[in-house]
Amino acid sequence: MFEPKMMKLMQRVSFLRIHGDDDFKIIDYYQTCGFKLEIGVNPSSEQGFGSTVWEAALGLCQYFEEEGIRFSEKKVIELGAGTGIVSILAALLGGNVTITDKPELLNRIERNVSFNIPSSFKPQVKVRALRWGLDNSLFPSDYDYILCSDIMYFHDSIPSILETLLHLSNEKTTIYFASNLSYGMNLTRQGHVTLSQYFQTELVCRYNVEDVNVYRMRLNTPSTLQLHNS
Ligand SMILES: C[S@@+](CC[C@H](N)C(=O)[O-])C[C@H]1O[C@@H](n2cnc3c(N)ncnc32)[C@H](O)[C@@H]1O
Known part of the structure; x- marks a missing residue:
């Protein structure tokens, strides 16, 4: 059983304001898993939520560091990657990573x-458009890992996130799904309850201060469902 973490999430170690373009107005620097990451963001971009790094992404990176997680030669996909920070770390940790978001991101x-x-x-990194529920068929169903951080904050998107996760996963796939639970009147919490009807879901880490949970999920199979119902 894990202990909820009372410490704060990893913070950027420094930042640089630049006269950039709509993609980048600030470069944030993070130190994690032995790597120094340089992530360009634009918090005021009209492209919205994916233009900056969210707490759950930091929680997932910190969880990988604390647990010594490696992705060597594993096939990894991230949904709603935003700036790409989590996938970039997964690639540096050895993964063959497909980073996805809406086309404009x-x-x-x-x-x-x-x-x-x-x-x-x-060659280990691909960047591709994947709009949940719409582009699923362009992607295979043989991923070792699916990564998600802070993507469940609109009620309407929960069915399409579920549909995409079901398409991409098989019984060997591990999903790491980090969420900040403070959003939208319990919406995120309810979303995880919905997903847990289809995936065995374990809370593996919690960062109390920022209200960030990290879940590990695996597709329910007839045998796990039987265990669950008995
Ligand atoms: C709150 S941001 C989180 C970004 C990143 N995962 C993080 O934690 O920093 C949510 C992300 O989901 C993406 N997104 C929202 N709706 C989407 C959809 N229907 N299909 C694909 N991506 C979507 C947004 O573009 C955005 O990058």
């Missing part, structure tokens, strides 16, 4: 990838 992600991923690692 991909340029910033590509640029953040080029800041952080050495050219020898580049």
Whole structure:
């Protein structure tokens, strides 16, 4: 059983304001898992939520560091990657990573990838448009890991997130799903209750101060459902 973490989440170690463009107005620097990450953000971008780094992304990065998680030669996909910070870390930790978000977010992600991923690692990283529920069929169902952080904050998106997770996963897939539970009148909490009807869901880490939970999920199979119902 884990202990809820009372400490604060990892913070950026420094930042630089730049006269950039709509992708980048600030470069944030983070130190995690032995890597210094350089993430360009624009908190005032009209592209909305994916233009900055959210607490749950920091929680997931910190969880990977604390647990010594590695993705060597594993096939990884991230949904709603925003700036790409979690996927960039997963690629540096050895994963073959597909970073996804809505089409208009991909340029910033590509640029953040080029800041952080050495050219020898580049073939391991793909950046692709995946709109939940719409583009599922363009992606296979054989991922070892699916990563999600702070993507469940609109009630209407929960069915399409569920549909996409069900399409991408098989019984061997591990999903790490980090959420800040403070949003939208329990909406995020209810979303996790919905997902837990389809996936075995374990709360593996909690950062109390920022109200961030990290869940590990696996697709329910007939045998796990039987265990659950007995
Ligand atoms: C709150 S941000 C979180 C970004 C990043 N995961 C993080 O934690 O920093 C939510 C992300 O989900 C993406 N998103 C929202 N609706 C989407 C949809 N229907 N299909 C794909 N991505 C979507 C947004 O573009 C945004 O990047």
